[in-house]
Amino acid sequence: MTDSLIPYGKQDISQADIDAVIDVLKSDWLTQGPKVPAFEDTISAYCGANYATATSSATSALHIACLSLGVSEGDIVWTSPISFVASANCALYCGAKVDFVDVDIDTGNLSPDALEQKLISAEKTNTLPKLVIPVHLAGQSCDMQAIAKLAEKYSFKIIEDASHAIGAKYLGKPVGCCEHSDITVFSFHPVKIITSAEGGMAVTNCKKIDNTMKLLRSHGITSNPTEMTEPSHGPWYYQQVELGFNYRMTELQAALGLSQLTRLNEFVAKRNELASIYTNEFKHLPLTHLHQSTQSYSSYHLYIIRLTGDAVKKHKELICSLREHKITSHLHYIPIHIQPYYKGLGFREGDFPNAIEYYNTALTIPLHPKLKTSEQAYIVKKITDII
The missing domain is CATH 3.90.1150.10 (Aspartate Aminotransferase, domain 1)
Known part of the structure; x- marks a missing residue:
């Protein structure tokens, strides 16, 4: 018998990671500083996506991703039953109804064939989904090309739950390029591929979606005069224009994530x-x-x-x-x-x-x-x- 427990997953923290966090602790910014935008830019560049929004967790990223696509009460969201509960809970947070699509037994991923059959039935009963959330189980992408073709035919949006899949590729391109989806979400929990301790990221190619997610992650508050309902009162002024949340990532987390990303x-x-x-x-x-x-x-x-x-x-x-x-x-x-x-x-x-x-x-x-x-x-x- 081995002397120590062998965990199923474990973070790999280097001295460079530790130094990166210490540098932030010695800086003027512990939150809402330069590291979060730098982490977002590096992730979007790595994935080949236009925009990225860092969040406190993948769960919070899924939540604001759903909201940014207009998911609300009365809508229907489908996802895989083989996933962590966050993949479904995010839709319930928005007041939507949740249903599931069975998996391909060989991959554990959402089955495009089962999805198509369910869509055919749902069209007849006027219960088509507004959004489908495929989950890339264990780090392997779902068949996104097939799912995207169905999205075009049946007019639903797609969020890739890629919590397991940063660093993966599909058809030769990075998971997260959003070629076949509206948004892709990553997790940086300690047992994931890279970690920011806790944290998530939502990437997209749509500026409007990205702007909405960034607004929602920080209380729905803006200091941008172009987003306000009346002229600014002065340099101190801000407005809450949406009902948002405190889903921000800290500078410490972003610094760790940036350092991890190099490996x-x-x-x-x-x-x-x-x-x-x-x-x-x-x-x-x-x-x-x-x-x-x-x-x-x-x-x-x-x-x-x-x-x-x-x-x-x-x-x-x-x-x-x-x-x-x-x-x-x-x-x-x-x-x-x-x-x-x-x-x-x-x-x-x-x-x-x-x-x-x-x-x-x-x-x-x-x-x-x-x-x-x-x-x-x-x-x-x-x-x-x-x-």
Whole structure:
């Protein structure tokens, strides 16, 4: 048994990261200074998008992204049931109704085929969504080209929940370029690809959307005379023109994010290297990993396996046994529609059968840039022994 716990994810903080934060602590700006705009500009340039808005979390980014697209009471938003609850909650915050689209069992991502069938039915009942939020599970992009074609046909907006996927690519372009969506949202939580401790980012190619998100993240307040309803009273004057929130990112977070960003490609390459080792080591076991499309280059935020055949019976045993051996196996995710709150909204377990099959067979095993060769070999051995 290993002497210390092996986490499923872990941040990699360098001395340069620490120095960047210390520099901000010694500066005049702890919030609303130059680091946040610099972080936004660097992210937008990396992704090939026109604009970026930094926020306190990916959840807050999803919220103001929905609002910037006009989501409100009476609207309908669809997303994947295999995600963290924030992917659905953001629509409820706006007063909209939420529904789900079943996943492709091989990738865990929202299925374009299931989406099309649901759209055909919804058109007949006048219940088409205003917005669809595909979730790039584990760092692999959904089939955004197919989803965008459906968006054009059925007139809905798209927010890519790319909380797992900064550094990933789709059809050779960075996830976040927004070629097939209105907005893309990233997360910088400590277990994600890069971290700002807590924090998120919403990128877009539309200036109006970006302006709205920046307004909403800071109380709906503006000091820009062109956005005011009357002439400014003087240099002290501001107006609240929308009902906004305090969703700002601090200078400390932005400085850490900027420093981490210099190693993003290195982190993603290491994650892909570790994932390849797992895939090769497991090829003779009764399990499979999430299918990787040739259209995509995953950032591998997570390495998720699915048990097959008789091994499915050992699903819970495997997760618990790994934890007993100090290997933090986890399950991403419990389908949102079977959470008690969403059951209270009328959803039932059988509504999305692929999501339930996924939940009953999947588990996440450790994958992060600081994972040692000896730790990975230990993980492989324990999984092999148990199965």
